[in-house]
Amino acid sequence: EVQLVESGGALVQPGGSLRLSCAASGFTFNTYWMHWVRQAPGKGLEWVANIKQDGSVKFYVDSVKGRFTISRDNAKNSLYLQMNSLRAEDTAVYYCARALGSGDGFWGQGTLVTVSS
Amino acid sequence: QSVLTQPPSASGAPGQRVTISCSGSSSNIGSNAVFWYHHLPGTAPKLLLYSHNQRPSGVPDRFSGSKSGTSASLAISGLQSEDEADYYCVAWDDSLNGYVFGTGTKVSVL
Numbered sequence: 001e002v003q004l005v006e007s008g009g010a011l012v013q014p015g016g017s018l019r020l021s022c023a024a025s026g027f028t029f030n031t032y033w034m035h036w037v038r039q040a041p042g043k044g045l046e047w048v049a050n051i052k053q054d055g056s057v058k059f060y061v062d063s064v065k066g067r068f069t070i071s072r073d074n075a076k077n078s079l080y081l082q083m084n085s086l087r088a089e090d091t092a093v094y095y096c097a098r099a100l101g102s103g104d105g106f107w108g109q110g111t112l113v114t115v116s117s
Numbered sequence: 118q119s120v121l122t123q124p125p126s127a128s129g130a131p132g133q134r135v136t137i138s139c140s141g142s143s144s145n146i147g148s149n150a151v152f153w154y155h156h157l158p159g160t161a162p163k164l165l166l167y168s169h170n171q172r173p174s175g176v177p178d179r180f181s182g183s184k185s186g187t188s189a190s191l192a193i194s195g196l197q198s199e200d201e202a203d204y205y206c207v208a209w210d211d212s213l214n215g216y217v218f219g220t221g222t223k224v225s226v227l
Contacts, residue, residue: 004161035216037162045154045162045205047216059215095161100216101209103173105152105164 009111022096038092139206
């Protein structure tokens with residue numbers, strides 16, 4: 001059974017840092033692009049970043065460039081999102097997703113990040 | 118940054134057909150595949166259609182899609198109460214070098 005399980009969400013102060021993790025199982029992790037997508041309270045879905053199978057290519061939405069870093073560890077079947085200089089507008093449920101741009105798209109249940117003082 | 122525009126809501130009686138539009142530009146829908154996702158708040162979004170009109174296994178043929186130029190659409194026929202959810206289109210944008218989601222459409226079954 002395919003599973004993506006996010007963790008690491010928490011309440012953090014503005015300017016703080018947080019590292020999200022996504023544990024993958026049930027499929028060959030190192031053959032898929034992986035993504036982070038978020039949904040702010042009462043808002044729609046927003047793509048955040050993605051990373052190629054071998055980690056050599058990464059893309060980010062403009063609003064997180066220079067602050068967030070996506071990475072993966074294929075040996076551990078894990079995806080990460082390092083979030084620095086967090087802002088109130090980064091408050092959202094963060095989803096880990098497999099292969100957003102293919103017929104194999106699959107998402108986790110999400111983890112909540114709240115940025116507030 | 119939602120650069121794909123969808124109507125905020127759509128509704129129909131059980132058994133009816135509803136259509137949701139997704140309007141983009143030449144850098145996204147005009148040159149790349151469109152995907153549709155079904156989302157119930159608090160749960161994992163689920164892939165409904167890929168490459169404009171292909172259904173993953175398990176998705177009923179009540180769901181269909183099309184694309185023309187810089188717009189795409191999702192049609193739900195034989196509307197059922199379980200279809201009440203938020204629906205999003207998404208496509209790669211060549212100018213932004215990133216994926217862009219639609220603004221989302223909430224479907225209600227009357």
